[in-house]
Amino acid sequence: MLSPRGGRPHDATARAPSSSSSPPRQHAGMGAGAGGASGRVLEWEAGLPAASELTPVSHPLITPALAAAFRINIAGGAFAAASPFDDSPLAHDSPTSHLSLSCDEEDDDDEDEEGETEDAAASGSGACRGGRAGKKARMVWTPELHHRFVEAVAHLGDKGAVPKAIVRLMNVEGLTRENVASHLQKYRIYLKRTRNPAAPQPAPHFPTAYGSPFNLQPPSDPSSRSGYCAFPSRDSEKL
DNA sequence: GCAACAATAT
């Protein structure tokens, strides 16, 4: 009786079988810290990215001048991968609060406008609406945010990568378990497809925000994870 | 009651 879909933590194991098929994972140069993104592809296997490169998930990545030239809202940290300018000034060094929320005031179904992509949400859950209780702002998974997400998943492992743990590890203000759960669901589907040889598309890029062809992939090999700490540590995260 | 998961809705 009942559906076979058990929402059980145990099933988590069968969900992400590291059955080989590890496409060349690129870092997309979002870390920005390292200059040339040419030889950074193998960083996962090699020495893994420096923690300094991952922790500050909020690097502007785009110079203010460039942003102004293209009318890019760097507040959201967009276009990270496409930005060869890694010498941009670090706006904030806060460990958290870098959510990009899309404010939709529309009550109707007309939601197509992007009010702004800023850390508004971080300023105080509710952000855009100021005080109007209603629909929550739609979260936007920027490449940086997704990167952090991937790092968290990789850090926790297939089995430990549950929404609650990921939220804690990411340590992003305003980020809810629901947000992560939803994103994780999509991410798992993405992983499943990449690992399935029967997949119609050999290399389905994980569609992060801005349509950037990011191909962030967590190290399927546990060995790749060992020794690498993009996060302070699980215990340290305890508050 | 909480958390995770899958499915569905927006």
Added chain:
DNA sequence: GATATTGTTG
């Protein structure tokens, strides 16, 4: 298509 919400289960 991306994210939120809902329903079911442990």
